[in-house]
Structures are given as C-alpha cells and as structure tokens.
Amino acid sequence: MTKPAVELTIVGSIGIDTIETPSEKREEILGGSVSYACAAASFFTHTGMVGVVGSDFPQEFRDTWSTMSIDLEGLQTVEGKTFRWGGVYHKNMDNRDTLFTDLGVFESFTPELPAAYRNAPYLFLGNIHPALQLHVLEQVHNPKFVLIDTMDLWINIAKDDLEKVISKCTMLTLNESEAELFTGEHTLTQAAAKLLELGPEYVLIKKGANGSMLFTKDDIFLLHAYPLDSFKDPTGAGDTFAGGLMGALCASGKTDKEAIREAMVYGSITASFGVEEFSLERLTQLDRDEIEIRVAEFKEMCRI
Amino acid sequence: MTKPAVELTIVGSIGIDTIETPSEKREEILGGSVSYACAAASFFTHTGMVGVVGSDFPQEFRDTWSTMSIDLEGLQTVEGKTFRWGGVYHKNMDNRDTLFTDLGVFESFTPELPAAYRNAPYLFLGNIHPALQLHVLEQVHNPKFVLIDTMDLWINIAKDDLEKVISKCTMLTLNESEAELFTGEHTLTQAAAKLLELGPEYVLIKKGANGSMLFTKDDIFLLHAYPLDSFKDPTGAGDTFAGGLMGALCASGKTDKEAIREAMVYGSITASFGVEEFSLERLTQLDRDEIEIRVAEFKEMCRI
Numbered sequence: 003m004t005k006p007a008v009e010l011t012i013v014g015s016i017g018i019d020t021i022e023t024p025s026e027k028r029e030e031i032l033g034g035s036v037s038y039a040c041a042a043a044s045f046f047t048h049t050g051m052v053g054v055v056g057s058d059f060p061q062e063f064r065d066t067w068s069t070m071s072i073d074l075e076g077l078q079t080v081e082g083k084t085f086r087w088g089g090v091y092h093k094n095m096d097n098r099d100t101l102f103t104d105l106g107v108f109e110s111f112t113p114e115l116p117a118a119y120r121n122a123p124y125l126f127l128g129n130i131h132p133a134l135q136l137h138v139l140e141q142v143h144n145p146k147f148v149l150i151d152t153m154d155l156w157i158n159i160a161k162d163d164l165e166k167v168i169s170k171c172t173m174l175t176l177n178e179s180e181a182e183l184f185t186g187e188h189t190l191t192q193a194a195a196k197l198l199e200l201g202p203e204y205v206l207i208k209k210g211a212n213g214s215m216l217f218t219k220d221d222i223f224l225l226h227a228y229p230l231d232s233f234k235d236p237t238g239a240g241d242t243f244a245g246g247l248m249g250a251l252c253a254s255g256k257t258d259k260e261a262i263r264e265a266m267v268y269g270s271i272t273a274s275f276g277v278e279e280f281s282l283e284r285l286t287q288l289d290r291d292e293i294e295i296r297v298a299e300f301k302e303m304c305r306i
Numbered sequence: 307m308t309k310p311a312v313e314l315t316i317v318g319s320i321g322i323d324t325i326e327t328p329s330e331k332r333e334e335i336l337g338g339s340v341s342y343a344c345a346a347a348s349f350f351t352h353t354g355m356v357g358v359v360g361s362d363f364p365q366e367f368r369d370t371w372s373t374m375s376i377d378l379e380g381l382q383t384v385e386g387k388t389f390r391w392g393g394v395y396h397k398n399m400d401n402r403d404t405l406f407t408d409l410g411v412f413e414s415f416t417p418e419l420p421a422a423y424r425n426a427p428y429l430f431l432g433n434i435h436p437a438l439q440l441h442v443l444e445q446v447h448n449p450k451f452v453l454i455d456t457m458d459l460w461i462n463i464a465k466d467d468l469e470k471v472i473s474k475c476t477m478l479t480l481n482e483s484e485a486e487l488f489t490g491e492h493t494l495t496q497a498a499a500k501l502l503e504l505g506p507e508y509v510l511i512k513k514g515a516n517g518s519m520l521f522t523k524d525d526i527f528l529l530h531a532y533p534l535d536s537f538k539d540p541t542g543a544g545d546t547f548a549g550g551l552m553g554a555l556c557a558s559g560k561t562d563k564e565a566i567r568e569a570m571v572y573g574s575i576t577a578s579f580g581v582e583e584f585s586l587e588r589l590t591q592l593d594r595d596e597i598e599i600r601v602a603e604f605k606e607m608c609r610i
Binding site for chain 1: 398492493494495496513516517519525526527528529530533534535536567568571605606607608609610
C-alpha cells in the first residue's frame, strides 16, 4: 500500500504535561503544540508531524497518533528526556501559571523535514524559536499557504528573528495579550494593523472563549467560539484551532478569504471538542460527523 | 401639530456624571441609563422617557434630549439635587471604580407613567430598584415585549423582588459577571439556563467588547461587538445597546426571534457609536444613514 501524500506539514513542540485545574489534576499526559495541531488537522487531511521526543517517550502516545491520519516520518526520537511542562489553571480557567518547564531533548531540537514533506503546499509553523521556524521555511518548496504561531517568550527575547520569519508567512496567529505585547497597541484593530505591516496577508487574533478575529489590510472577519456548557482543559486549544483551520483549508485546496472563513469555523469547532477532555482524549474519540453536526449548529447560532 | 404616539417607554436613572479615563477627565456631563437608552432608541422610534431630575438640572441637558425623538412627558422634575455619579476607568478601560454616588432626588423616585405611555407595546425597564420596575409594569396595559436590565446591587440586596419582576418580563439582560453572581454558575450557558427558569423567554448576556449572547430554551444567538479603532468612554454602552435594540424592535413591530436578532445588531452598532465620545456627544451628532452603513459593514464582518 502506498502511503497517502502529506499535503500539510506541522512543526512544533511535543510535551508530556502535568495539568492542574480547579477540579482535577492529571500527570504525564500527552501534550505539545504539534500534537494538538496534528490531531485536529488529521480530521481533514493526512498531516505530517515534525517534532522531537526523548527515548523515554511512551509507546502508547505514539500509538495515539498512529490511530489518526498523522504521518510520523518527521518525528525525531533522540536519546534523553522528552520535554515536560506543568501548569495550574486559576479559578474559571481564564489564566494559568507555569509550574515547571524541563526542555529535555527539545532544547537542542533542529527540525528536519523528510523529503516527502518538502513539497507539501500547506505549512503550519507552530510555536518554537523563530530561528527554527525560519529553518523549516527554508526547507520547503513554494508553499501555497504558511501559518505561523508564536508566544510572548519569543516576542520578548527574539523579536528580530520573529519579524523576519513572519514577513515570509501568509498568516500570523497570536492571542490578544501577545498582540498587545508585540505592538504596544491596546485595541486589536490597531495591533493588527501594525502586525500586517510586517508582511503577512492575514493576522488571526485568538480570544479564547470570546472567539477570534481575522484581519487583512481591507477587512475583518469576526468569529465566535462555540459556547460550551463545560470544559475540562483549555491546554492546546489555540493549537487545535490552528491545526483544524490548516487541515480544513488544505482539504479545500484553496487559499482565498472565503475558504479561510470556512476553515476557521472548522478549526474553532474542532477546538471546542478538544477542550472537553484533557490531552487528546476527546479528539481521539471524535468523528467527522460530530464535527459537521456542531458546525451546522454553530453557523445557525451566528446567522444574522 | 399632534405629538407622535409613544410606542416605546423606557424607565431608568438620569445622572450627572464625572468620568475619568486614562486619557481624559470630564466633569458634570449628562448620563444615566434612561438618557443613553432613550437617545439610542430615538433613532428608530419616538421614545417616552420616565425618570427624575432635580431642580438643579441644566436646561442644556433637557435641550439635548429635545433635539432627539424623545418624549419628555414622563420626566419628573423635583426640588432637590439631581443624581450624581463619579467613576474612574482602569488602564484599557475594561474595569472601573465608582468614586462617589449622590442619589439626590433619585432616592425617593417613584416612576409614574403618563396616560399616553400606558398603552405603548414596548417597554424597557432600565436599571432601578426591582420594586420600582414592578411598579412600572403594573401601570402598563398588555405590553407586547418587556426588557428588563438590572445590576449587582439588586442581585445582592433585593433578589426576591428582582426574581418576581423578571418572571413577568419577556427578556432579561445583564452582563457576564452579573449572570455569574446571580446564578453561581461559571459558564454562561449554564447561567443562562438558570435565568431562563425564572420565566423570561430570552436572556441576553452582554460581554462588552466581546459581544453578546442571546439565549432561549431552544437556541443561542451569538453576536459580536463592532471592532473599534479607539473609543473614549464606555459608560452607558449597555444601556445604549439595549435602547437601540428596543427602538429597532419597536420600529419593526415584531417580537419574533429573527426580528430580535436584527434589533440586536442595530443596538450593538448604535452602542459602538456611543462609546466614541463621552456622554451623548456622538449620538447627538449621529444620523440613521451612518448607522445603516456600519450595520452593513458589520454584517459582512460576521458572515460565514
């Protein structure tokens, strides 16, 4: 049997997380930006994962990915410990504190793309050091659409590298506070205008349970988050959103604004499932029909 | 010339405000829930104002209302001082502290509706003591649609009265934190479910710059706020939203879900103009065409 072609490549972190919420504590669960993003994207397209794990990485986590449409040729296994992260959520889960970060093999990670990934037309540069994001970008041939994510750390300590790689991407995504930190602007429209000047055609600002906003030089698209009765763990929601978006966009074969609006809906709905359980527990039990049912329900909620 | 009929009655507070934002301080400006709400509603329908001012109330504030389609027969002028409120907004204007509250003549206010208002089919009970809201409700004859607003104070000290009057209204509106305070629920869907059990057909939760959510027992409508480059003063935004909503709904002559969705758009857009300046300064300079242009732009932003 021929392996399906990888049309979407995603690079990012792989972690073993310890997460405490007001009601529950879970230790040593599968996490990391590329894990969440690939899982989300895999509902829509066969997705190539680029990341690194240590020799301690549990086989069951590998098996979790293998049950999904995720290609693991880009996954490096290196002697040493897998990246570990611990965090505790505040009451209402709107903020969290990091308890510990052990980089392990992630510290010396250099992402290398398998030959089969280099012609993939869609690329998602998940949150890693911008110099590594640039290194990935240099390995791909004429991608049609490149999404880049980042975090406050890189805005603070590697802004020049970050601006350089952003200028080569189609879309930048970050959350509200990162947009403010990056630009010094207090309103999102003004922050987005400054970020668009760096070169990307689109700026996507994530607002968690308050939805997201897509900016171009000419217009704005406003998207809600699906209202949940309850959720267990918001970790990775942004990565799940972005992964689902890129998966759906890749599946459409398009890159125009209408296709992006539609893909954002799919990303948002996939993320709404993801947060219902810890780690990938809900996503591994999810099927495409459930996504379609909730997408239809959500569109009716947003219809004016 | 015959006076136009009052189809919408609004009751609430009238205040003289002193407001400090991070960039500006303004003293003794026109404020109060019924002032903002009537100004917003007046773009869509002739609106009857029910409120009280003291003998110190400036003629220029009366003139401000007179230039709009606001009927002042329900305005009481009583010997004494007008209600005064002072507040200071935090950085980013997402929160504020009250500096002083001088109730003045508002303390002994008993709203009495002129005969001409008692058959108005639309009624907005702005934020006053729930016992007074009930008193107003007892004066009207078979209203088609009654919206009620409230605040944390009444939830804390007059919850029984509040629940009683809410049970007789069509729609309850409150903000996120009030919904949580009222119900003890941390997610808005769960809070809304409890509030619907009190009797109203609709619960409208306001989320400021993050939009609003309309709940019924069967469905949810999600509405964004119009993204502004900048704004000067968020005071009264919720009242302006609710007033615009009720004005537009009254003008439609309808009370069904589709009409309410459309009316919420008009309310939200009217509020987006209101916050561009202090007090009613922007609303008195606004015309209906500007509202229509922004409504069309906003709908395109929300289109999936």
